[in-house]
Amino acid sequence: MSTATSSPAAAESPAAKLNKMAESLGAIARPLIKAITFLLPIMISMTGKAYKIYKTLPHNVVKFWVGFIFCFFGGLYPVTFAAIQAAEHGGRKKVAEALTDLSDEAIKILEASKKDDKEDLDKDGKADVEEIDGKALMMRKVQLVLTKMDPEKVDKAIASMYRVWLSVVAVLTLQFARVITLSLSISDFFFTPYDKYIVPVINKVMPQQYQKWTPVVGGWVIKFFAMSLAWYIQSIISAFTSALSGGLMMSRAAYDFIVARGWTLGGMIAKNHEESVIDEIMSYLFAAGGFLFQFWIGFDMPFPFNLLLWPLELTEFYIRWTITKKA
Template sequence: MADKKDTTTEQPKIDIDISKVAETLQKIGKPLLAFISTVLPVIITSSQKAYAFYHKLPHNVVQIAIGLVFCFFGGLYPALFAAIQAAKLGGISTVRDALKDLANEAMIVLEESKKDDNVDADGDGVADVNQIDSKALLLRKANLVMTKINPKKVDTALAAISKVWLSVISVLTVQFARTIALSVSISESMKKVVNRYITPTIQSATPTEYQRWVPVVVGWICKSIGISLAWYIQAVISAVTTALEGGKIAAYAILKFFKDKDMNPGGFIPDDLDETYLDEGIAYVLAVGGVYFQFKLGFDMPFPFNILLFPFEFAETYIRWSITSMASGDNWA
């Protein structure tokens, strides 16, 4: 009888929690839609302008920039840079076209949403969207998306991105196999200790209806710590290798830039760049500077640059988690 009583008392609590979540979602519905409508066009337009500016730059300038980025930031975003390199072989142009199609569809929906915001069907001088609650507004906007978007184009774009993403993940899984194995080993060792000495204490202090979540959350935490430690070691290794590679790219591009501009400071640049060790000397200097710079940062982007570069931070974290989970199995945490 006691078990039956506990079950009946737990259900109302869960229903209340779900109702609270639904109420919260309804409250933030309007502000969230307003935020998306304001920010998304800015992101799309800025990305298009940045891409157009990138293509207008001289080839040597682009190579210098790429080399310096690899040299000074390769250890901060090893998985992201490796993914970009793999995507170049796996069809990055396909992804670019797919993103362009998705951006165009998003802009169409946003323009239609702006028109919808001004609709006053009853002619009372107040826009219809300002006379309905958040739930009705969400349904109205969802219907607008479903009717204005091109489903075939969106499906084709998402399929293309997924195909390239799977090929990239496959390459990265092999490339970072040792890092993945190390992260799994750290996580499993830590989880055994935590489950023996800490998890029972946490469960005893947790309400009965939420105790089943304790092992899952503990597994996530152990997995996160294992991934962080293993990838920190990988960041140190990547910092050295990418600094050397980036230094060579930047050094050669710098000499090529001066040569194309008929500039030869001190007369050190020969006519044939393949017959000089000057580029290697510059490359090693840049590499040492790049490794030292990343070491001083602790292989982590400091504030406030981590906020400005949040998309890169998020992408790096997501890629690390994805390839580790895929290679080791979803149930290892």
């Protein structure tokens, strides 16, 4: 006669696991909801104010600063800037409308949540949300979102943004196809000597049952190295080209500013930039300064600015991963 024993973890039902997961989420629900309620309105308000300031700026000022960003930072975030340019031609207006709709829905839900936080149905002088545990609070807020949200409006906004994203990814995949090809060529070049000379050496000290992992893990490392090297080379190319285009934007904006002020600098400044070489000379100087600056910082945002610009860093990494993951 044999007896079967099972551990508590093995005997745990799916319902019990889901209940534990809900309890874990409930533990962080209260601070998470407070953080979202506090930060999201600030972010939406700051974005709206920044856009209003942008709309009031003169065209030359906007053009100069856009050129400055491309000239001095184009090689640091080449894919992100390329995505912005692709979105400009492939649906920037649709994305702006979708973000406006989503922010309106978010504000509406946050206002309803603030009212819910003050609700005291039992009239005991204490808000109802303070008298329930984290799990119940999470369920209460989920129900509030489901009842206050306009699902068709949100679905339309997300679908619109996703369509633009797919078009941007398609453009970037074609634009940076040479990076993928270069990385595959580099990995193939290094994998042959690795497999022939290094794998046998590693297998001499590797237990036999793990030797099958040696070429696989090595292949992952080589592909990561090849992809990093290929993107570094692309960063240099992007830094050079963006420095040229950004420098030209800066020089043309500065030239138009000088003409608008009526400054002739002793007859050197013509009313039409096509009749002068001053703007070309300035563009070369700006481009040289922009490329040398990017070369000096190693085509990577230095500390602590990389911490301040972490959204750009994360966006750049995600888009690179998206367009190269199929390789």
